[in-house]
Amino acid sequence: MIAYGRRKPAKGLIHHxxxxxxxAGSDYQELLGTYSMKCSMSRKGNCWDNAVAKIFFHSLKTEIGR
Structure with a gap:
């Protein structure tokens, strides 16, 4: 994970x-555990769960870009 090596996040980072x-696969979940990351997933069949996260990060990127 190149991003992990560059940023070196604190343990407990939430990966949504x-x-x-x-x-959702076991290999990926195991990799998250190796890096002490917590998994956050949208509810099954509910596309609106990701909408809030996407809006938040869009706003954050827009503000940082100014």
């Missing part, structure tokens, strides 16, 4: 994703 098979 949708329920895609690549994120």
């Amino acid at each position: 994703s949708d329920r895609g098979s690549q994120y």
Whole structure:
């Protein structure tokens, strides 16, 4: 994980994703555990869960870009 090596986040970082098979798979979940990251996923079949996170990060990126 290149981003992890560059940023060196504190233990307990929350990784939010949708329920895609690549994120829900045991290999990926094990990797998150290796880096002491906590997994956060949207509820099954509820696309609106990610909408709040996307709006927040869009606002954050817009403010930082100024």
